Amino acid sequence: MASQERSVLVLYGSETGNAQDIAEELGRLCQRLHFESHVEELDATDLNALLQHQLVIFVISTTGQGDMPHNSLLFWKKLLRKKLPPNCLSRLRYTCFGLGDSTYLKLDQLGAATFIDTYEADEQFPDGIDGSFIRWAEDLKKHLLEHYPPPSGLEPIPEDTILPPRWSLGPALNALSEKIQEINVSSLSINHTNATPTEPNLPPPGLLPIPAGWTATLTQNERLTPQEHWQDVRLASFDIPAHPSGERVRCVPGDCLTLYPKNFPHDVQKLIDLMDWNSVADRPLDLSACKSLPHNLYAPASCTLRDLLLNNIDITAIPRRSFLKNMSYFSSDEYHRERLLEFNMPEYMDEYFDYATRSRRSIIEVLDEFTSVKIPAERLLDVFPLIRGRDFSIANGGTSAVHPSHESSTRVDLLVAMVKYRTILRKPREGLCSRYLASLLPGATLRVSYKHVLSPIHGTANAQRPLIAMATGTGVAPVRSLIHERLTHPFPAPMIIFFGNRNRAADYFFEDEWRALAEDAAKKNSQLLVFTAFSRDQREKIYVQDLVRKEAPRLEKLIPQRAIFAVCGGSTKMADACKRAVFDPFTENGDEETRKEMLRAITWWQEIW
CATH class of the missing domain: 3.40.50.80 (Nucleotide-binding domain of ferredoxin-NADP reductase (FNR) module)
Known part of the structure; x- marks a missing residue:
């Protein structure tokens, strides 16, 4: 049980990762003010845990019809239980930063009270969600310093001082027993992918260990638009067999199939070269030696750094402000360091937008520009974002979702527009999932997950x-x-x-x-x-x-x-x-x-x- 004294719990409900990133940033803000800071997704939290912390901050996005994100539904059900006493949360002091409408968070009805006004940001605001958050976070910091000052003699940790890692690969890199060192690294990688080696520049074909996942076989990957057309739109069909228990996927309108893309080997090698990780890239890792790991890291206990980069780390994502700030701590060039820090300042929000979002620069491209940045391998999980599953609305339902010859399997159709374009930099861009899906041939197997519609309109x-x-x-x-x-x-x-x-x-x-x-x-x-x-x-x-x-x-x-x-x-x-x-x-x-x-x-x- 956490001590309530100077303890802050930051809870997030997120579909695309925006709310999670903001929650992590708030966790670091509180850490710099000498709070014991904990960041968790809503569904991983019990209501009793709310009372074990001095303050609780909610960061929640909305989806669909203003619905709670999928990783918040269990928490929401707990709040709605009729048997909860009216004042069961009377000791709770909280606030909320909403990405969209979060008025459904009715904690006040259970006796809770806000310690600072909640805020609802919107992409339509002039300064967007990022600008709104920076202003709100500054108000939060001032409030905490005034009403919950650090213990006597302690000053807030300066922004130019790096915080200890939340997740470190150090123990995994160091926990190499003689037995593990004798394992052939190439066979270890094959075991991780659970498949025979593929062509050198194709993503690894193996199945990711996704909890509650399903094994799907690609049966069709047909282009619907003409070859000469500027956009490649495909009808991708998957057969998903039933679990041994007999349970099978049942498609209804509004449901989504979640695909988990992987990186291409030459991109991974480029990052390894940029970061000087060649000496450790193929050494076996023992992730079980790590004290904690990110919740959505779908990796086996035994793997390599290269395996993590291929299967789990989003190295082609547009860098968030927090990533650029983390880069600054590992730069040996003063100009590079100052430039990276500027992207996190309110007065330079437009420059960040032009540099990262508008031009769609990738993490690899940014690291290739700021060559003085060398991020230690043990900081991989603490600095780089994880690959998130991409949700696609199913395009079939009813009897059409039953496999024509195997009633124990489900046919799932997806209509997917391949993301491929040129930016203002005139560089060609491809979406990670689009590129991955385009590389798959009929017969390929992959692990997927399934999301049920939150506000059904069928029946x-x-x-x-x-x-x-x-x-x-x-x-x-x-x-x-x-x-x-x-x-x-x-x-x-x-x-x-x-x-x-x-x-x-x-x-x-x-x-x-x-x-x-x-x-x-x-x-x-x-x-x-x-x-x-x-x-x-x-x-x-x-x-x-x-x-x-x-x-x-x-x-x-x-x-x-x-x-x-x-x-x-x-x-x-x-x-x-x-x-x-x-x-x-x-x-x-x-x-x-x-x-x-x-x-x-x-x-x-x-x-x-």
Whole structure:
């Protein structure tokens, strides 16, 4: 049990890693003020643990329909238990930094009180989430210094002083028994990948030890767009067999399959050369010797540094501010050190954006520019980000998700746009997962995980409500899944799809399938209509929201039937435009209060990325 005296617990709920990174930064801020600092994900925390710390800071992002992140759901259920006494958290002093709407965190109802005002940041703010956080963190620091000053005689640890590592590979690098040293390193790497060696410049083919993971076999990796088209969009299909227990994946609309990409050997070797790690890169590591390891490190106890770099470390990510700051501690050049620290100063936020985010520089590229930086191998897990799984909406559902010849397996379709582009630096870029997926051939096996939809809009009852779906690009994937599922029910309500992309000839995904599904709907005394907007096929650009507004009289008849509206793909800007295209005409053509009441009865479901 942690001592409550000068102890701060920082809890995060995160989908993309932004909230986790901010939580880690807050943990370091408190550590510099001589607090005993603990950073954990919400689901790893028991309610009793909240009372074992003097202060608790929540960092929570929202997802989908303002839902809690997946790694916060268990914690949320604990808070909602009816048997909890009203004042069970009366000793809790907390605050919250929200990335989006976090008003659902109703700790006050259980007696808790804030020690500093909570804050909700938004990407739409002028200075974005980073700028908002820097200002809020500075206010937090001032409050802590004033109301919870360090013990007598202690000054805050200066920013230019490096903190002890939270996770160190030192014990793993040093714990080499004679028996381990005799192991052939190449055979150890093969054992880690659980497969025979592959071509020199392809990611290792082995299965990662992902808890609650499933083994999936790639059966199809088909390009849907023409070869000469600027964008490579693929339909990737996987077969996922049932567990020996008989449990199998059951697809429903809105669910996601999570893929875990790997790095390419030549990128890993470049980093090893830059950091001067060649002497230790292939020495066996005993991770069991480490006191603690990151929660989401999917690696076996016996591996090598090269194995970790290939399978677990995100070396091509855009560096966060915290990474650049950590780089500064290991620079032997004063100018490099000052430049790296500037990126963390509020007055240089624009420069950080231009240098890292706008130009999409990768960690390897930054280390190649700041050649004076030599990060010790034992600091690998403390400085570098881990590869996070990438979530993809499933594009099939209902009976189409059952393997045609093996009912114990599940077929999962993903519609994936390969991320490949040039930045303002004119350098070609590829997304890590896109590049990894493009390298896989049918028959390849990999470990995946499965995320269930948090706000479902499928099922028998929902199938009796009209569906109006608005999708752009690969956002049509969950719409396809939803249409498949609805057609498994008798007499589904009318369905309308508004689909937008650039060019009909290249970007009209599932065109022939929509016709076949419309015929299936007609057989069930239902209706499936598809309206398309291809913005670049004419001089005047036409977007999905333009079609929605044009069809306002048709939607006016469906809204009173508690229609379901699904907006997928695109951006928040596109989703907002679609909402205005639905709401504005409807409220203008009748009694405003009556019509607003009808709009409150609809379901507005978004999946935006």
